[in-house]
Amino acid sequence: MFQVIFAEFKHETNTFSTQITDLSSYQRRRFATGHEMIKLLRGTRTESAGVLDTMLQQPDVDLIPVVSADAMPAGRVSAAFHQDICGRLIAAIRETGSIDGVLLCLHGAMVTETSEDGEGDLLMQVRQAVGPDAMIVATLDLHANITEKMKRYANALIPFDYYPHTDMYERGQEAAQMMLRALRGEIKPTMVCASVPIALPPLSTEEPAMKKFVDLAHDRETMPGVLSVGIAHGFVCADIQELGMTVVAVTDQNPELADKISTEFAAALWRDRHVLKPANIGLDEAMEAAAVPGEGPLVLADLSDNPGGGSTCDGTHILKAMIAAQIKKAAVAHIFDPESVQACEKAGVGQTVPLRLGGKLRPDILGTPVDCNAYVKMICDGRYVNRGPMSGGIQVDLQKSAVVMIDDIAVIISSNVTQPYDLEIFYAHGIDPLSKQVLLLKSTIHFRAAFGPIARKILNVSVPGLTIQDPLTVSYTRCRRPIYPLD
Numbered sequence: 001m002f003q004v005i006f007a008e009f010k011h012e013t014n015t016f017s018t019q020i021t022d023l024s025s026y027q028r029r030r031f032a033t034g035h036e037m038i039k040l041l042r043g044t045r046t047e048s049a050g051v052l053d054t055m056l057q058q059p060d061v062d063l064i065p066v067v068s069a070d071a072m073p074a075g076r077v078s079a080a081f082h083q084d085i086c087g088r089l090i091a092a093i094r095e096t097g098s099i100d101g102v103l104l105c106l107h108g109a110m111v112t113e114t115s116e117d118g119e120g121d122l123l124m125q126v127r128q129a130v131g132p133d134a135m136i137v138a139t140l141d142l143h144a145n146i147t148e149k150m151k152r153y154a155n156a157l158i159p160f161d162y163y164p165h166t167d168m169y170e171r172g173q174e175a176a177q178m179m180l181r182a183l184r185g186e187i188k189p190t191m192v193c194a195s196v197p198i199a200l201p202p203l204s205t206e207e208p209a210m211k212k213f214v215d216l217a218h219d220r221e222t223m224p225g226v227l228s229v230g231i232a233h234g235f236v237c238a239d240i241q242e243l244g245m246t247v248v249a250v251t252d253q254n255p256e257l258a259d260k261i262s263t264e265f266a267a268a269l270w271r272d273r274h275v276l277k278p279a280n281i282g283l284d285e286a287m288e289a290a291a292v293p294g295e296g297p298l299v300l301a302d303l304s305d306n307p308g309g310g311s312t313c314d315g316t317h318i319l320k321a322m323i324a325a326q327i328k329k330a331a332v333a334h335i336f337d338p339e340s341v342q343a344c345e346k347a348g349v350g351q352t353v354p355l356r357l358g359g360k361l362r363p364d365i366l367g368t369p370v371d372c373n374a375y376v377k378m379i380c381d382g383r384y385v386n387r388g389p390m391s392g393g394i395q396v397d398l399q400k401s402a403v404v405m406i407d408d409i410a411v412i413i414s415s416n417v418t419q420p421y422d423l424e425i426f427y428a429h430g431i432d433p434l435s436k437q438v439l440l441l442k443s444t445i446h447f448r449a450a451f452g453p454i455a456r457k458i459l460n461v462s463v464p465g466l467t468i469q470d471p472l473t474v475s476y477t478r479c480r481r482p483i484y485p486l487d
């Protein structure tokens with residue numbers, strides 16, 4: 001029997017955020033150990049489910065699930081929590097004795113209170129515990145900042161191919177399949193990474209400029225001897241030395257081929273750097289468009305206050321503009337503001353309550369509170385299950401929420417943050433998104449997977465926020481130089 005350790009430990013750390021990510025942050029999203037992980041994750045569209053579905057049916061594998069921890073992007077991960085997770089892994093490894101493989105679902109952009117390289121440190125400790133011969137394969141988010149340490153201590157790193165990340169499940173399967181074939185002696189994965197000095201703002205892989213690289217990677221994966229080709233875009237909201245893009249090529253014992261593919265890709269990305277940019281608009285243009293009626297909802301993406309990138313989700317710039325422009329038949333997902341949820345609950349459904357809505361965490365950047373009289377339409381537990389193409393099956397818990405009407409704008413107010421990329425956030429709050437003229441979403445790209453098919457049009461609205469859209473507007477102090485577009 002092959003003994004294989006399995007764990008998930010993820011965080012996308014926005015170093016410009018001051019909110020520390022600790023055990024309670026993980027408990028608000030996902031924290032499970034041992035066999036409860038299987039119950040929680042199987043049947044979902046996640047990389048962990050891809051690993052579990054593949055590994056649990058193998059007669060020659062003893063899979064040891066250790067821990068699953070995932071928190072919303074925010075500021076640095078507490079050093080104590082990071083060490084706790086590493087400790088759990090090391091303890092499981094020691095307890096098992098001889099380990100053949102370690103499968104990890106990581107993000108790749110974790111910064112802790114004491115280290116810029118959360119994943120590199122974890123991989124190093126795991127490698128030291130399992131020895132040089134065990135296979136270590138990890139999936140990564142597409143927004144990983146891949147570091148020298150991560151490359152050194154893992155045999156293979158497999159980033160998601162798509163943004164929106166609709167292929168998490170498949171990447172989990174891919175990692176598990178690679179592990180199985182390696183354990184059975186059919187292949188020897190050999191990885192070469194090429195770093196690309198680009199700090200890329202969030203760009204969907206559906207944009208033709210980026211899609212061509214995904215297609216090319218898939219084409220290379222059909223070459224004999226090539227096991228996996230992926231591109232980690234990097235995470236621009238992390239001011240760390242090793243910020244940037246990386247191309248990962250994994251071959252079957254052919255370092256020359258892996259080097260050739262990754263170097264070629266890196267050069268092609270560098271050549272295209274000037275076109276790897278999203279088309280964003282300002283507030284005035286967005287309000288003009290939102291005032292024009294049409295068939296189906298116009299989606300305004302609040303790119304800069306995306307809690308999925310570590311912003312606070314209580315920014316008010318666009319909501320204020322919508323109120324001022326008297327936008328009709330609109331809905332907003334969502335404003336994080338537990339105090340306002342409490343005020344609504346105290347007033348009761350059917351009452352009008354004065355609110356100082358949102359704008360509490362970083363008013364200096366994300367806008368001051370909205371002073372308004374709001375009609376309380378609904379109070380609920382804030383729980384729903386995603387059913388769209390991203391993380392389908394995963395339960396979301398907004399820990400009590402309210403729906404208020406400000407004129408003709410329905411605003412979901414929450415006591416916990418999530419990135420609103422699933423239609424269910426509206427349905428769970430009694431709002432039919434299809435019946436609205438305008439939807440404001442605190443999301444940069446992920447919402448496109450579910451909302452793209454129902455949207456009349458999508459507009460990327462760039463206002464000041466913590467999810468950086470233009471690296472030139474930020475002062476980086478740690479990031480390696482030179483890097484495009486900063487230099």
Ligand SMILES: [Zn+2]
Nearest residue numbers: 141142143165
């Ligand atoms: Zn991502």
